[in-house]
Amino acid sequence: MSDSSSLRTLDNFDLAILNILQRDNTTPQRVIGEAVNLSAPAVQRRIRRMEEAGVIQANVAIVDPAQVGQAITIFVEVEVISETAELIDAAKQEFAAVPEVQQCYYVTGEADFVLVVVVPTMTAYEALTRRLFFGNNNVKRFRTFVAMDRVKVGLAVPLPGD
Amino acid sequence: MSDSSSLRTLDNFDLAILNILQRDNTTPQRVIGEAVNLSAPAVQRRIRRMEEAGVIQANVAIVDPAQVGQAITIFVEVEVISETAELIDAAKQEFAAVPEVQQCYYVTGEADFVLVVVVPTMTAYEALTRRLFFGNNNVKRFRTFVAMDRVKVGLAVPLPGD
DNA sequence: CACTGAATGCAAGATTTTTTCGTGCTAGAG
DNA sequence: CTCTAGCACGAAAAAATCTTGCATTCAGTG
Structure with missing residues (x-):
């Protein structure tokens, strides 16, 4: 690729x-x-x-989630139980495959994954947690942060000359 | 506009x-x-x-940070001391104005802000924390998560028909 | 000093975007 | 029921942009 x-x-x-x-x-x-x-x-x-x-990875239009009925942005820190390479890779693939998971990072620190999730309602989020976290017996714990304001959103990389 | x-x-x-x-x-x-x-x-x-x-907010090219020398992506949870409207707005503006802060969300939960930061080196990140967090006496605490793998990155919103 | 490879600008050609124009559909008024 | 105004559409023309071919320049190499 x-x-x-x-x-x-x-x-x-x-x-x-x-x-x-x-x-x-x-x-x-x-x-x-x-x-x-x-x-x-x-x-x-x-x-x-x-x-x-691959320096330019994609050319995309940025859509306002609120205006297409996907009003809620949520952060999730996920902590797993076992951190073997296989299980981590499995988790990566599982998270990445979910459309509601807009971004997924594998991180160091007090959590193993950080997800950015976009959903239409809290009910939908609750359903997602059941499927993704409670339904995955390698997930030890997860913490939810609901965004009240998307202060700054983008993927622009700081480049020399800002 | x-x-x-x-x-x-x-x-x-x-x-x-x-x-x-x-x-x-x-x-x-x-x-x-x-x-x-x-x-x-x-x-x-x-x-x-x-x-x-405003449904389409922007049209942008997505750049691979690693290939432009900005190899490190970091998550930061920021907790503030006083949550008055003025101080929160001030914090929003301050965070948003920093190029290294790629994304900034004001959230509920155990933290008040979640930031996505992109920097070339850990040294640069350390300098940023001094400026942004230690230099702001309304910041109570912050927690850092360094991304080892950008599993899924994008701003695509889930739309009916996925 | 000649040669090769890489990048450039200019100009022509291909493709896309944008505008213009006429038509059909639908909702509301007479 | 008919008429009219407002809207969005498609087809075609016009404008702008993207893409390619070609000759030139420049740096590095034998």
Whole structure:
């Protein structure tokens, strides 16, 4: 899947382009070119290369959950009982496969997983916990944090020049 | 900026379009049209309406942090001392303004804020904690979870039809 | 000093996005 | 019941963007 052939180091042009695209990827290449002092085709080629190299992982529209009836965002810290490689991998796959699980990280510290869950109602969340946590006998404990305000949401990576 | 005039309810066409766009917003309108049985201009108009209504909040490229030297993702639970409206708002603004803070949620439960932080090194994180937490005398306590694996990352909202 | 590989800009060609225009449907008024 | 206004649609044209081909430049190498 991930192509390692074109692993060239990113220069300042690439970083400047990324910085624009991770804020608005509908920006025309011509405009990007003017901003970074390159021609549109040069910008194009760099973008395509970064996509192939996996530097750009996806191009997506960000949807407001509240406006599509998925109003509740919840954080969950999950602690497992046994941390063997097999069980951890199984948990990863299980969590990742659930659409309501928007993000899933395997972490160190007082928990093993942190999940970001998006659901329409608390009832739906309760059902999800039954399925995902109570139904998994390797889950020792989980703690829930309900988001009252999505203060800042995004996946933008801090890049040199902020 | 945000126009509240066109707050029409989303129909199944809109949801289908969103479902495509939140996975790949480079999909041509013509292709989307074929998928949902609509002409390209009809798709176009619906997209624009949803952008104006804020249903589509942004169009962005997702960048792999590791490939731009920002290899470490960290979760932080922050607990504050005083929870007055003013202090909470101040904290929101402060956290949101920091580029390294990729996401920030104000939550209920055993913590008040949950942050997702992206930094190049643990040293940088340590410096950030000094500035953001130790330097803020309304912060009672914070707990750090370092991500070992970004199992699932995204902002896709579960929509009818998954 | 010549050669190779990589990246560039320009210009042409292909594709997509956007606008224009005419039609059909539906709801409300006369 | 008929008429009209409002809306969304599709088809086609127009505008803009993306993509490709090609010649040139530059750095590194034999």
